[in-house]
Each structure stands twice: as C-alpha cells, then as structure tokens.
Amino acid sequence: MLTDIEIAQNCQMKPIGEIARVAGIDDAFIEQYGKYKAKIDLGIFKQSERPQGKLVLVTAMTPTAAGEGKTTTTIGLADGLRHIGKNSIVALREPSLGPVFGVKGGAAGGGHAQVVPMEDINLHFTGDFHAIGAANNLLAAMLDNHIQQGNRLGIDPRKITWKRCVDMNDRQLRFIVDGLGGKANGTPREDGFDITVASEIMAVLCLSSSISDLKLRLSRIIIGYTYGDEPVTCGDLKATGALAALLKDALKPNLVQTLEGTPALVHGGPFANIAHGCNSVMATKLALSLGDYAVTEAGFGADLGAEKFLDIKCRAAGLRPDAVVVVATIRALKLHGGADKKNLSAENMTALKAGLPNLLRHVSNIINVYRLPCVVALNRFPTDTDEEIALIMDECRTLGVNAVLSTAWADGGVGAKALAQEVVRLCDEGENNFTFSYEDSTTIKQKIEAIATKVYGADGVTFLPDAKKQMKRLTELGFGSLPVCIAKTQYSFSDDPTKLGAPENFKITVRNIKVSAGAGFIVALTGEIMTMPGLPKVPAAENIDVDENGVISGLF
Numbered sequence: 001m002l003t004d005i006e007i008a009q010n011c012q013m014k015p016i017g018e019i020a021r022v023a024g025i026d027d028a029f030i031e032q033y034g035k036y037k038a039k040i041d042l043g044i045f046k047q048s049e050r051p052q053g054k055l056v057l058v059t060a061m062t063p064t065a066a067g068e069g070k071t072t073t074t075i076g077l078a079d080g081l082r083h084i085g086k087n088s089i090v091a092l093r094e095p096s097l098g099p100v101f102g103v104k105g106g107a108a109g110g111g112h113a114q115v116v117p118m119e120d121i122n123l124h125f126t127g128d129f130h131a132i133g134a135a136n137n138l139l140a141a142m143l144d145n146h147i148q149q150g151n152r153l154g155i156d157p158r159k160i161t162w163k164r165c166v167d168m169n170d171r172q173l174r175f176i177v178d179g180l181g182g183k184a185n186g187t188p189r190e191d192g193f194d195i196t197v198a199s200e201i202m203a204v205l206c207l208s209s210s211i212s213d214l215k216l217r218l219s220r221i222i223i224g225y226t227y228g229d230e231p232v233t234c235g236d237l238k239a240t241g242a243l244a245a246l247l248k249d250a251l252k253p254n255l256v257q258t259l260e261g262t263p264a265l266v267h268g269g270p271f272a273n274i275a276h277g278c279n280s281v282m283a284t285k286l287a288l289s290l291g292d293y294a295v296t297e298a299g300f301g302a303d304l305g306a307e308k309f310l311d312i313k314c315r316a317a318g319l320r321p322d323a324v325v326v327v328a329t330i331r332a333l334k335l336h337g338g339a340d341k342k343n344l345s346a347e348n349m350t351a352l353k354a355g356l357p358n359l360l361r362h363v364s365n366i367i368n369v370y371r372l373p374c375v376v377a378l379n380r381f382p383t384d385t386d387e388e389i390a391l392i393m394d395e396c397r398t399l400g401v402n403a404v405l406s407t408a409w410a411d412g413g414v415g416a417k418a419l420a421q422e423v424v425r426l427c428d429e430g431e432n433n434f435t436f437s438y439e440d441s442t443t444i445k446q447k448i449e450a451i452a453t454k455v456y457g458a459d460g461v462t463f464l465p466d467a468k469k470q471m472k473r474l475t476e477l478g479f480g481s482l483p484v485c486i487a488k489t490q491y492s493f494s495d496d497p498t499k500l501g502a503p504e505n506f507k508i509t510v511r512n513i514k515v516s517a518g519a520g521f522i523v524a525l526t527g528e529i530m531t532m533p534g535l536p537k538v539p540a541a542e543n544i545d546v547d548e549n550g551v552i553s554g555l556f
Contacts, residue, residue, distance in 0.1 A: 004110045004556045008118035011259045020255060023089060023263035023290050031252070033126050036117050039252040040265075040286065042211070052288045053089075054427040055319060058297040058377075059306035059366075060327040061359045062500070063490055064335040066344055069110065069379045069409060070327045073416070074297040076113035076408020077325065077377075077423065079260045080416030081293050086424065089291035090115070090262060093279045093299065094129065094254070094269040095122050096197045098169040098533055100555070101541035110556070111409030113416070115256050115264045119552045128205075129167045129196050129269070131250035135243040136165045136199045142239045143223050144179065147187050153236055154226040157189040161514060162223035163531075167196035171534030198274045198531040203519035205247060206268035206280040207316050214251055215244045221518035231477060234518070253283040260413050263290070272299025273490040274531050276308040276521070281317040293427070300490040302326060302362040307455050310370050311436050312483050312521055320434050322373075323426040324366045325419070328359045329379045330388050336501045345383040352388055356395055357502035361457060361493065363401055369437050369454050373430025375422045376403040440481050444471045444513070447484040448524050452508040456493045462509045467524070470513040474522065477515075485521045487529045495527030 002010070016038045020030050031039040058074040071092065078090035092115065095107035100122050108118045115121060124130070140162055147155055166173065173193035179186030196202060200221055208214040219235035226232060234240055253267040265287050268280035277299035278284075287294035298305030306324070313319065330352060331344040337355030339348050359376065366374040376396050378389065389405070396403040404422050407415030438450035445463070452458040463471070474480065491497035494506045512525040535541075543554035 004114065005118060005553065007112060008108070008114050008116050008259070009551065011116055013116055014257060014261055016255060016257070019257045019261065019263050022261065023255070025255070025290065030255075036256065037120060037126060038255045039126060039249065040255055042252055042282075044286065045210070045282075049289055053087075053290075053292045053294050054322040055284070055288060056293060056295045056323050056325065056423055056427070057306060057309060057321045058295065058325045058327060059302040059309075059362070060300070061332060061362050062301040062303070062336065062492060064332040065341060066329060066331040066335050068327050068329050068332050070297055071107060072110045072113045072409050073325065073327045073377050073379060073406055073419075074295055075109040075115060075258050075264070076406060076413060076416035077419055078262050078264070078295040079113065079258055079413025080408070080420035081295070081423070082260070082262055083413045083417050084420050084424070086420070087292040088262060089265065089287040089294050090258065091265045091267070091279050091283045091287040091294060091296040093297070094125055094266055096129065096195065096269055096271070097123070097167045098195050098197070101535070101544070102169045102533065102539050103536045108556075112259060112412035113408040114259050115266060116259060117256070119555060121256065121266060122555055125266070126254050128250040128254070128267070131246050132199060132201050132205060133165055133167055133196045135246040136196070136201045138242060138246065139221070139223065139234055139237070139239050140164045142237050144186055146237055153232050154228070155224050155232050156227045157187055159229070160189065160224035163192050163194045165194045165196045165199045169195065169533040169535045171532065174530065174532045192532070194531040195533060197269050197271045200516045200519050201243070201247070202268065202270045203275055203516060205251060206270055206276070206278060207313070207519055208251065209281055209317070211244065211248065211251065214247060215240055217518040217520070218243050219518075222515060229473075251282065253280065253286055272305035272308060274487045274529060276312050276485050276519070277305040278309050278313045281313065284319065285317070293423075302365060303455050303493055304488065304490055306366070307437065307451060308485060311438070311451070312485060315436060315483055316520060322432065323423050323430060324372050324374045325377050325423065326359070326362050326366065326374060327377045327379060328392070329381065330384045330392070331381060333359060333392070347385045347388060349387065349391065352391060355501055356392065358493075358500070359392070360395060360399065361502045363396065363399055365455050367399065367401065371433040371435050373426040373432055374401050375419070375426060376401060377406045377419050378403050379409065380405045380407050440483070444475060444480055444484065444522055448486065448510060451484065451486055456508060457502060457504060458494065458506055458508050460507050462507050464509065464511045467510045467513045474513065474515050479515045479517065479522060482515070483521045485516070485523050487523060487525045487531070489527055489529060495529075
C-alpha cells in the first residue's frame with residue numbers, strides 16, 4: 001500500500017495557472033511561486049462581486065490517537081461536490097512545522113484526498129509562517145530596545161506580555177531569562193517563546209480583511225504594561241508599519257490544488273487548542289466569491305475549532321454557515337468507550353456504545369446550541385461492521401441527523417459523493433437559525449461559563465485568583481465585550497485529557513486570562529494547556545529524509 005506522500009508524489013499536478021482558470025481567477029491576480037503554487041493579489045477583492053456561495057464547515061468529534069480524518073474529509077467533500085456537478089472551492093489552514101516534525105505529521109489530507117504539492121505545503125510553503133515569526137520577533141526586539149534606550153513609555157519589565165516565537169515544538173524555550181551579559185547587552189528579564197501558530201500576529205493576519213485592517217489590528221496589540229499598570233501597544237512603539245511591511249505578502253491567500261484538480265486556498269494556521277483554529281477570513285471570503293460551495297474546516301473537535309469558528313470568526317467577519325459536517329470514525333469512538341488501541345479492528349459494540357455519546361454531544365451542540373443543519377461523515381474503515389455502522393446511524397437519527405459513509409481516503413471524491421449530496425440537501429432544505437453561544441453584551445465571566453456549560457457540558461467554571469483579577473482589570477480597560485477564545489486540551493470536552501467520551505459532573509478551571517486586543521478576543525487558559533508544545537519521545541523528524549534527487553520521504 002502506498003503512503004500518503006507516495007500517493008501525492010505520483011499525482012500529475014496541473015500548472016497553477018490552469019487551476020486559477022478553473023477557479024475563475026484572472027491571470028492578473030496570480031503571483032506564481034513555482035509551477036504549482038501561487039498567491040492571489042488582494043486586488044481581486046476590489047472586483048465586482050458575484051453571488052456568494054454556500055459556506056460548509058467541517059468539524060469533528062473529539063480527536064484520538066486512532067485518527068478521524070477531518071482534513072481528508074474536507075478535501076474529499078470538495079472533490080465530491082465537483083463529482084455531482086457543483087462548483088466547489090476548499091479553504092484550509094497551513095500546517096505548522098512543529099507538529100509536522102513532532103507527533104501529528106503532515107496536515108494536507110490523506111490517501112486519495114490530499115492537497116498538493118504535499119511536501120511544500122507541509123514545509124516552508126510560500127513563507128507565510130516565517131513572515132509571521134519575523135514580525136512577531138521584530139516587535140519583541142523593538143520592545144526590548146525601547147527599554148534599553150531609556151524606556152520613555154515607562155514599560156515595567158515585570159509586566160511584559162509579548163513573547164518571542166518559533167515555528168517548532170521546543171519546550172526548552174517555554175521559560176527563559178535573557179538580556180544577560182551586562183548593560184550593553186540588554187535588560188535582564190524573564191522571557192519565553194510561543195510556537196508561531198499561537199502568536200497573536202497569526203490570529204491578526206487570519207482575521208484581517210485588508211491591509212488597512214491588518215495595520216489597525218497590529219497597532220492595537222498589547223505588549224505589556226507600564227509601572228502604572230496602563231497597557232502599552234504596538235502602536236505606542238511605532239512598530240505597526242514595519243510589521244505590516246513584513247506581512248504584506250503573507251496576507252495574500254495561497255492557491256494550490258487537490259489531487260483531483262479542485263482549487264484549494266491554503267492560508268493561515270492558528271491551532272484550535274491554544275488559538276482560534278481557523279484559516280484566514282480572506283481565504284474563506286475568496287472561496288465564497290469564487291465557488292458555489294466553499295468547504296472549510298476548523299481545528300480539532302467541534303468544542304474547540306467549530307466553537308471558535310462560529311463564535312469568533314463568524315462574528316468578526318459576518319459569516320453564516322449553511323451546513324456543518326461532523327467527522328467521526330468507529331475506531332475513534334471505540335477508544336472513547338475504553339477499547340484497547342491495539343484491538344480497534346475487532347467488533348466491539350460495548351465500547352462503541354460507551355464512546356458514542358462523544359459524537360452525539362458534538363452533534364447536539366451544532367443543532368441545538370448553534371441551530372445549524374448538520375450531517376455526520378462516518379469515515380469507513382474495512383474492518384467496520386454493518387452492525388457498528390447501523391448503531392451510529394440509528395443514534396444520529398434520534399437527533400434528526402443523518403450519518404453518511406465516506407471513503408474519500410481510499411476513493412477520493414467518488415467516495416464522498418453521498419456526503420456531497422447530503423450537504424447540498426442541507427444547504428437547500430436544512431433548518432438554519434444560526435445563533436452564537438453567547439451575546440456580546442455578557443461579561444467575560446458569563447461568556448466563559450456559557451461555553452463551558454452549553455458546549456463542553458461542564459457544571460460550571462472555577463476561576464483561580466489571578467484569573468479573577470485579570471477579568472476585572474480587562475473589563476476596566478474596556479475589553480469586556482470581546483468574544484472569548486478558550487485554550488483547552490483537544491482530547492476531552494473537559495480540561496483533563498484523560499476524561500474521554502462525554503464526561504459529566506466536572507468543572508473547567510481557568511488559571512489565566514489575557515487580551516489579544518489586535519485579534520479582538522479574550523484568551524482564557526485552562527488546565528495545563530501550553531502555548532509552546534514539546535516534541536515526543538520519538539519525533540516524526542527522525543523518519544524524514546531526502547534523496548539525491550530531492551525527493552522527500554517519511555513526511556507522512
């Protein structure tokens with residue numbers, strides 16, 4: 001059996017100009033990065049708008065080590081829509097180098113439902129993440145230089161909130177002391193690194209709608225506080241223009257293709273467990289303007305990515321989904337039900353019944369909290385039995401939702417035709433009364449409690465003393481009306497990764513709260529969540545290589 005990278009390398013890609021024509025993009029807006037990648041000039045947004053397409057969000061059950069195939073399903077669905085005669089565009093996030101070399105591996109889909117060139121997308125791509133890291137670290141350098149050169153703004157080194165970043169899993173950099181070596185080498189202080197996808201600049205870029213909006217958001221970023229406890233911004237440091245200059249090309253959406261030649265916009269990549277987990281607003285809006293169906297995804301389970309897509313991204317960009325797909329596998333549901341990872345291929349109705357509430361809670365949230373039409377995409381494995389499949393379909397029907405089998409990994413778009421037909425039906429006929437899980441007018445505390453109780457199924461929220469003080473201060477500073485981005489483990493509805501399935505009788509513990517004023521949301525850190533991941537005992541990097549002809553192996 002071929003690996004994902006071998007399947008991708010055997011694909012005969014079309015020149016990117018041909019893909020642009022399929023998408024309806026004029027040559028004047030194409031900036032080619034080699035034969036198979038391009039950036040789309042922002043001038044395309046000034047053209048007369050065609051009627052907007054339908055917006056389809058793909059999300060998933062709580063992820064497990066068994067894998068669910070959310071990106072594979074997203075790509076397969078976009079291809080499947082074209083197989084039934086629909087003009088579709090797929091909009092995805094860019095992968096981070098940290099997971100690529102760590103646990104997760106590549107993030108360009110799998111099997112016969114991938115975006116290509118797979119190696120480029122998973123590695124440096126068009127340099128967007130490097131530009132974001134450079135902008136982030138320029139701001140850090142200007143901050144420390146300001147203090148070194150006299151500290152006119154009175155920045156308290158003990159209250160600096162801005163961290164440097166690197167697009168790698170590197171736990172060694174979480175907490176450091178820098179500025180050592182005497183007066184000429186800076187002011188000694190505690191510091192640290194975030195992974196680039198957790199940088200507020202990543203969120204800013206993904207939520208910006210234009211260069212001017214990007215500059216406005218950058219200027220509002222809070223980098224620390226004065227000795228008088230007043231916020232200091234990027235604009236105060238006069239860094240906005242330089243950062244925008246570094247980001248001007250990164251703001252342009254990237255165009256690539258699926259294995260079947262469906263146009264794909266791959267742009268931006270915040271994590272959903274520590275950031276808002278969605279591709280850029282500009283790529284999503286471009287997809288909506290080019291296709292009759294724009295298929296996009298949000299990271300991790302629906303409690304993270306979908307919640308943030310709906311409560312943050314849709315709120316900020318004025319988007320309204322037409323249908324939601326929740327991806328699941330029988331293997332993953334068995335894991336949630338206590339099955340041994342080594343025995344997932346054997347029929348186990350007891351474990352499946354025990355794990356099924358996880359999927360049903362996610363589905364219930366979509367239809368009852370957000371009031372959106374929903375379908376379950378069941379990624380079929382050869383070992384799935386008819387009885388197991390029937391159980392899931394029956395249980396989903398009790399919620400008024402259909403479960404549709406998908407074999408996109410093995411069969412590409414043909415394997416997702418049935419899913420595509422159900423998505424079209426939902427977009428045309430499904431009951432859609434889209435609403436957020438909380439109102440803007442509620443307090444920070446009430447917003448967090450609403451997400452925890454309505455979406456996670458928690459009994460309530462425990463706020464530690466620091467979090468209480470931070471909420472009070474941020475409200476005094478005028479940030480109380482912002483939406484909330486909760487940083488939480490992706491492996492559970494709770495903040496404890498060991499609580500699988502659909503846990504009950506638990507509380508969420510919020511230990512820290514900060515504002516991302518440029519991005520336009522409050523960040524609440526729960527449990528033991530980290531904004532700089534670490535590498536596993538055996539990182540994926542150990543298996544990656546390149547031969548004399550430049551052919552990469554072991555990437556995924």
